[in-house]
Amino acid sequence: MRFPVPALRPAPALLAAAVLSIVGCSDGDPPSAPAAPSVPAADEAPSSPPPRRAEHLLLISIDALRANRLACYGGRAGISPSVDWLAAEGVRFSSCHAPMGMTLPSVTSLFTSRYPDETGVVHNQARLDPREWTLAERLKESGFRTRAYIANGVLRPGASGIDQGFDAYERIYDEYKMTTLAVDAIESGFGAEGRDFLWVHYMDPHQPYDRREPFATEYLGAYDGPYDAEAETLDRIFVEKEALAPRDLEAILAVYDSQVRYIATQIGRVLSALETSGRAAETLVVLTADHGEELYARNAYFYHANSLYASVTHVPLIFKQSGTVPKGVVVDDLVELVDVMPTVLAHLGIEPGAGDAVTRARGLDLHDAFEGAEVRRGDALAQLARSVYALRTPRWLLVDNPDGYVPRSVPEEGEYPIAAVELYDLERDAAERLDVATAHPDVVEKMRRRLEARRRRLVETATEKQEMSAEDLEELEQLGYLGDK
Ligand SMILES: [Zn+2]
Known part of the structure; x- marks a missing residue:
């Protein structure tokens, strides 16, 4: 679908308003209307827009x-x-x-x-x-x-x-x-x-x-x-x-x-x-x-x-x-x-x-x-596929590869081994060369808990994804926002 479909949770009236605001500027002409306010989350109080800089x-x-x-x-x-x-x-x-x-x-x-x-x-x-x-x-x-x-x-x-x-x-x-x-x-x-x-x-x-x-x-x-x-x-x-x-x-x-x-x-x-x-x-x-x-x-x-x-x-x-x-x-x-x-x-x-x-x-x-x-x-989070995760803080980098995933990309015969768990002390080893996981089991544990907490929040959010209701779909269809454009 070329054009955006609005978020799922807003009330139907807000949903329609959001769609109409998109329709209003979809004809290829640069719009001259002032910026339309975005739809606030259903569970958040509306607030005034930030200053335009x-x-x-x-x-x-x-x-x-x-x-x-x-x-x-x-x-x-x-x-x-x-x-x-x-x-x-x-x-x-x-x-x-x-x-x-x-x-x-x-x-x-x-x-x-x-x-x-x-x-x-x-x-x-x-x-x-x-x-x-x-x-x-x-x-x-x-x-x-x-x-x-x-x-x-x-x-x-x-x-x-x-x-x-x-x-x-x-x-x-x-x-x-x-x-x-x-x-x-x-x-x-x-x-x-x-x-x-x-x-x-x-x-x-x-x-x-x-x-x-x-x-x-x-x-x-x-x-x-x-x-x-x-x-x-x-x-x-x-x-x-x-x-x-x-x-x-x-x-x-x-x-x-x-x-x-x-x-x-x-x-x-x-x-x-x-x-x-x-x-x-x-x-x-x-x-x-x-x-x-x-x-x-x-x-x-x-x-x-x-x-x-x-x-x-x-x-x-x-x-x-x-x-x-x-x-x-x-x-x-x-x-x-x-x-x-x-x-x-x-x-x-x-x-x-x-x-x-x-x-x-x-x-x-x-x-x-x-x-x-x-x-x-x-901290900063990174991942490889859905298998290996890395959490970086100013002091430490933890790499967690519990399933022993071996990435294979260009060329496939090449091996890129990653240990089950790796820890780098970035203050002493900015190049991330020396794995110190065995020397710091307490840090590994702490970083793992932090990583898991961050991942859990993402997974919970991802699984909340759902199909649009039949009602919303029909509304969008009538407005011409379903199908290829
Ligand atoms: Zn790229």
């Missing part, structure tokens, strides 16, 4: 971008000037984590503020339940024009359901062309006729690793083999667990980095267009990634789908808008991708919206952190 939203996400390859996160100098500029102009979260090392589950969490176990999207072949409310739907409901340019085929229109709520949603393989379309969208009246949302999702640091010139030649220097960054080579290294000399590993990373540098150039084009459009002062810019990349950090593995360690879960997160977002602030508290949506909605003056158990946003509004207050959650 930005009119428009530009969301830039980059696939498989490991945070610490960017210069502003500790990567090589000069690799990411546009992103570094954004960070210097806004708030940079130094410790944001994704819930999975896989595109669709993670992007779904970004767009719903809910964890994979709640949305049921735990692999790339899943389809987003149309009953979930996405960021795009909430913005559309509030009168935004919603457009997206996407490079990753996993997110292609119609397949994943992540396009629900978008007026226009296009997948473009060539990222230079995709950037040109985004630049055109900004230069041809972004924000001129009403509130605007533009999402641009880059693919490039993702496998296969392509040499992006002139950066690859610059980063490779005098290296003349024997290794390259071809998929065949990286598969063989993973399957055979080849030990790489530092110079060979650096050569492979140089190719990955050449892609990061290339994408930073494209992002620079988009940001420049916004700055010269006259809309930058009214626009919140958010930059993040769906997940990182292992890059040989463990098990001789380069990619992401098998892992739930920091190399894969740690993602960049930057907010920028002159005048409403502090400049040059770095927040070190642990935050999660699910926190992006509540923060964005609050910044745009929009209530989180229909908050029944099926669609309630899980994330935190991070605005307090902009001003130096502590983010209250204190």
Whole structure:
């Protein structure tokens, strides 16, 4: 189903109002009506909307971008000037984590503020339940024009359901062309006729690793083999667990980095267009990634789908808008991708919206952190399929694999062993190399209880999902919101 179906719990009158507000802006014209208030949860008292700090939203996400390859996160100098500029102009979260090392589950969490176990999207072949409310739907409901340019085929229109709520949603393989379309969208009246949302999702640091010139030649220097960054080579290294000399590993990373540098150039084009459009002062810019990349950090593995360690879960997160977002602030508290949506909605003056158990946003509004207050959650959750879970606190990382699950992804012959339980002391071992589970059984127990409590809450929420009533379905059908559109 292309168009959103409202949440299940609101009273029928509110449900109809919500549907009608969507109908009212579904004709393709930018709506001029003021933002309609979202439907409050049946069990929550209505509250006034938060103050509106930005009119428009530009969301830039980059696939498989490991945070610490960017210069502003500790990567090589000069690799990411546009992103570094954004960070210097806004708030940079130094410790944001994704819930999975896989595109669709993670992007779904970004767009719903809910964890994979709640949305049921735990692999790339899943389809987003149309009953979930996405960021795009909430913005559309509030009168935004919603457009997206996407490079990753996993997110292609119609397949994943992540396009629900978008007026226009296009997948473009060539990222230079995709950037040109985004630049055109900004230069041809972004924000001129009403509130605007533009999402641009880059693919490039993702496998296969392509040499992006002139950066690859610059980063490779005098290296003349024997290794390259071809998929065949990286598969063989993973399957055979080849030990790489530092110079060979650096050569492979140089190719990955050449892609990061290339994408930073494209992002620079988009940001420049916004700055010269006259809309930058009214626009919140958010930059993040769906997940990182292992890059040989463990098990001789380069990619992401098998892992739930920091190399894969740690993602960049930057907010920028002159005048409403502090400049040059770095927040070190642990935050999660699910926190992006509540923060964005609050910044745009929009209530989180229909908050029944099926669609309630899980994330935190991070605005307090902009001003130096502590983010209250204190931990971050990640998972592999429905089998392995990881809970991270500032001090510890627990990995719980009770069934001995062995992830097998690209190529299937490669083994990525994970122990039944692993514990890392992040204060002494930031690289997560030394499993200290046997030395700290008390910490393992405590972390397990904390993990179980968090998981239990998610499972309870997920199982509360139910089919819409026949009455609600009929109402929606009459309004034309069932069936393919
Ligand atoms: Zn991805």
